[in-house]
Amino acid sequence: MSQLDSEDTLLENHKNTGLYPMMAEIQTKLDFIINHLMLDKEGLLRSEKKVVNISASGIRFTIEHPVKVNEIMEIKLLLPTYPPVAVFAYGEVKRVKDLGDNKHEVSLEYLNMDESVRNEIIQYTLSHQRETIRKSKESGAK
Numbered sequence: 001m002s003q004l005d006s007e008d009t010l011l012e013n014h015k016n017t018g019l020y021p022m023m024a025e026i027q028t029k030l031d032f033i034i035n036h037l038m039l040d041k042e043g044l045l046r047s048e049k050k051v052v053n054i055s056a057s058g059i060r061f062t063i064e065h066p067v068k069v070n071e072i073m074e075i076k077l078l079l080p081t082y083p084p085v086a087v088f089a090y091g092e093v094k095r096v097k098d099l100g101d102n103k104h105e106v107s108l109e110y111l112n113m114d115e116s117v118r119n120e121i122i123q124y125t126l127s128h129q130r131e132t133i134r135k136s137k138e139s140g141a142k
Helices: 003-017 019-041 115-141
Strands: 058-063 072-079 085-100 103-111
Touching (some): 058 085, 085 115
Antiparallel strands (some): 085 103
């Protein structure tokens, strides 16, 4: 019997004894704890929650301090997915609108964003749009 055959047999025995499902559950919990600790380390869990308008090319949000057009800003986002996805990016300020009461609406265009990060944002926005449409149809049907 080869090394590979004995490993396959061992895996099958663990599946049959229930050990495999327990190990898979432990792995899932460890992944959650590690992700949680990493997000906390980056300050994303303690951050103020804000509503933003996000797309694959940029983001719009309000802040309480003025910025200037062409300024470069660091962006840290936590997309509310399961599991949560942290996004770290840089953006150039393209537009600033004074809303009064020391509030400013800022529009940024991402700079040099990695395609994998952009794809995460696209997946999130598509999922959010589908959910919004579904809820709209449900409320219209009642």
